Structure formats: structure tokens, C-alpha cells
Amino acid sequence: QVAMRNAAARNQSCMDCHKGIAHQLPDLKGARNPAFDTLVSSAAGQGVSTGKDYFTVVPQDLFADAELKNKVGAIEVASRVKVLETRGEAQQVELTLWRKAKGYGRVWYGEFGLNITNAVLNKDVAQKPELVKVIASKEDPVTGLEWQQVQAKLWIKKGSLIDSVEPIWTIARASYTQSCSVCHRQPIESNHDANSWPGLFGGMVGFTSMDGDTAKVVLKYLQSHSSDFSKKPQATDAADPSLQTARP
Secondary structure: OHHHHHHHHOOOOHHHHHOOOOOOOOOOOOOOOOHHHHHHHHHHOOOOOOOOEEEEOOOEEEEOOOOOOOEEEEEOOOOEEEEEEEEOOEEEEEEEEEEEOOOOOOEEEEEOOEEEEEEEEOOOOOOOOOOEEEEEEEEOOOOOOEEEEEEEEEEEEOOOEEOOOHHHHHHHHHHHHHHOOOOOOOOOHHHOOOOOHHHHHHHHHOOOOOOHHHHHHHHHHHHHOOOOOOOOOOOOOOOOHHHOOOOO
16 A cells, blocks of 8 residues: 555556566667767767876776777776876776785775775786786775785777766766666665665666666766765665665
8 A cells, every 4th residue: 555655646657666577578688878978978079188087988998008909808987097198099097996805806996995896807917917016905804805906007998088977977866866766765875885785786776777887887876975985974764674784
């Protein structure tokens, strides 16, 4: 009764919450959020200065050479980079990130101790000192794992950077609000910490129509606006207590 009253108040149909149960959802593989086209256009016209920081507007490949032939990994959307050089259709960027000092250390994170993925390097290059420089090491007091601050100078395709991350967050915020409020009130971003959001979001995103790129940027938005970055007191998800978590 509670669910039906809320649905009636929003003028929702049965299919808004039960789509895909009695009938198959359409195949959305290859679908693209048109909002990203605006970001791509902005990046194409973005003036880029050497030595300044910018943000990637789409996930893309990382290369070891200016000819963009030797692929060494990939960088995620909304990742901060410093531009070092522009040569033809390529730009050399500097990545200064964190990784866990175990295994090959392929996954690079934006913040110490927080699983917010910014880049993933190929296994065969992640430990090469000629490409990857270890700046510092630090133990995470929560997990006891050693983290390394690492730096690499790599190449990306020109025309994929903007000077502010806010336009990316605007799209992510709109997608989160629209997609995650159909069946229940979406959790407030700062109610959970960055390391809890992947599990929480992973349990919800399957019930939405988000494409893969949108889902990635929404998750990164949630992690980057989590309680680890918010100075405001955490509110309570009274509508759904099961989504409440406490920081370790």
C-alpha cells in the first residue's frame, strides 16, 4: 500500500517499477548518453596550456608514445591530469595518483585509501620504472595495506580535456537523480563513504537504464561527493534504512 500510494502521487505506472519483469527490456548495448556529446564538444574547443591541470571527459586509452601506437592502459572519465606537451593529435599528460603496493599495482586511484579508480595500466608496464615513478609510500590505518603514490608521463588523444570537472558532475547528478528516484528516494551522496558506494551502487544500477559510461561517471560522482569529502553532517536515509552504512 505504501509503495502504491507513493507511485500514485508521482503518477507512475506499474511499468515504471516492474519493467523487465513480465516483458524483456530493449537491448541497450551500444547506447550512449547524449549529454556526453556536450562535454565532447566543449573538450574539442578547450584551449589547453602547458603545466595546467585538466579533466578527462570520456574514458580513453593511454599510450607510451606520441604516435599513439603503444597502448599501456586506460584512463577514466573525470580524472585530473597535468598537460606537459601537445604534439600533433596527441597530448602528453602527467598522472600523479595512488595504488596499492601489492600484485602488479595496475589500478591507480585518485585519493589515498579510497577506491576511486582513475586509471588502469597494463600488467606488463605497471611495474616498469622507466614509465612509473614511485614518489612515496604510506600505510592505510584502516586496512593495514601499503599504498604508493605513483607518477607517470603518458600520452592521450588530443581534444578530450576540459578545465573544470563541474560540467561532468552536473550530468552525473542529473542521471543519478532521474534514474535512482523511480522506485525510492535516492540516498544522499554524503551518507556513505567512498569505499561503500561501489557495493551500494552496484546493487541499484541493474534496475536502471543507465548505459555503461553513465554508470561509471555516476559512481565516480557519488564517491567524490561521499562523506570522505563532505564537511556537512550526514543526513539519514529514513526511507530506506538498509542503505545506511557507517565508516569503519
